[in-house]
Amino acid sequence: MTDQHKLYRHFLSNPVAKPPCRMTNANMYGFFIKIDQTKVQAYISNTLNTVATEDTYFKGLGEYALLTFTDIEKIASLTPPFNEHGWMQETDIIVWLPVVKVEKQGDDEDITHLYWYPAFICVNNIYALINGRETWGYNKYMCEYKMPSSVNKLTDFSLSLDCFKHFSPSSKLETHQLLSLTTTAKENNESVLSTLEDFGARVANLFDGEHMGIDFSLLKQLLSGFVNPQMDQILFKQFPDGQGKLAVYQAVMHSPSEIKKIHKFKFLKPDFQLQIEQLDSFPLAEMFGLKVGPQDVYLPFYICMDFDQLEASQVLPL
Template structure:
């Protein structure tokens, strides 16, 4: 932590940044696990979380599998006056999550497990500004397809307005980054379960991982995946006016406190993921996700209410 006292943040008129925490009602999340590359994922972590170094611990990738979620949040509002009286909004998040272990540098012992929302796309500008400015979420605007609660999930897609390919002549336009399509099956599309965290722990334990962790420990740490708390870790930074140096860099922790789970289940169908090359967001170079089509063998569904708590610094680099 810096020894200099912080300047008070100015919530001036016309500034859309509100104070956390915020509450989320009827958040419909579909999740899938996507095969990546462990070394590429670790490189991404080293270029983000591990840039702000701690003398005591570092962060390591838990698996070569990423979690990809599509979440439609029906109603979001700040819980802090006066912002809580301004109104509410709908938000959809499409997120690539990395399971990350905090590892002691001396004895290589895992001291904590986090979910790192490494890349996020959202559908409204207010969510983007507040997420980036306050929490440090790596957010970008998107267009998307996903089913609502009354539909059998058959198709998901994500498109971004960006440069493709990188050339001096390229004009920014909309490009499809990925698509998920159901492999044909009957209309009975999910099975209810009691402990989603245990299923995810089983899946991650069987997958390739960089740190040695027992299944029992994984299940203990992941028991809070949807109840009562999901621990998120974030890399927050701001550039100087030349985009050369960082005027602020920190690793942040923000828990999602689950208040109520309405429904929970595993998707009974298999899905195919198709990834396209988009130079601005090269998933192969970011996480080792291969271009083309791969089968997704693990899918789940959650409908819940939760609060996103404020972000607290784990490590700060003094500037």
């Protein structure tokens, strides 16, 4: 066994558990949001494409990202002995970027896969943060949040983080609100039958496949994977050396979310408005082109599902 492939040590008190893990009753609220393609591509180039090759690179898809608030009732490892350790509740707030893998052959470029890139993700417990960062490579941060307890009685959403509002030598780490979602209507009247079969087509229409040079039927099939039967996640995993100068590990990872059961799906009827605040620690305007201040969201939806988060495998470098 080489030094580069030593066994990971699950020493006593180490909270890292082995995947896959089962997510039961994941209540997800989703909102498509307008982004700036140039800024998104710069973010992708500074993360995923740092390990790109002459033949393969990653590119942002379209003019929309997806913002989700997900309350997961129960998470537990499926792998012994960790499946006997217990379970936890977890809430995730994520900005997902649709990303395509582009492979080059001479002067030709082909889109060979669509991924969802959880480029910004906040969670509510330390176990979720440590396991997500260490094993999969999720760029997770701790947060405080508000979200509805039931899809039938909608309330406002908000996300706050311990961070610096302005970078300066005199700035103190404090809790600041980064974003909120508000609606005037508090009840969702959209029929449950509105429904999952339409999801891929509605999202594909929003993304405008012809405008992007992608066949509409292919785009519909790729985007439907977000809710059924599998969503392919791509991640940028890295760890710094002791000086924070070099990466002792740096790779692009792939981890599928395998949908096991969908309990309910709805398009949300009320109109929502997203409010973004400027925080120097988390500059969403600079990262993704989300404008500071109020803005519209598109195709709000709700889904309750069970899914397995599978192990992560290295995509690049090969």
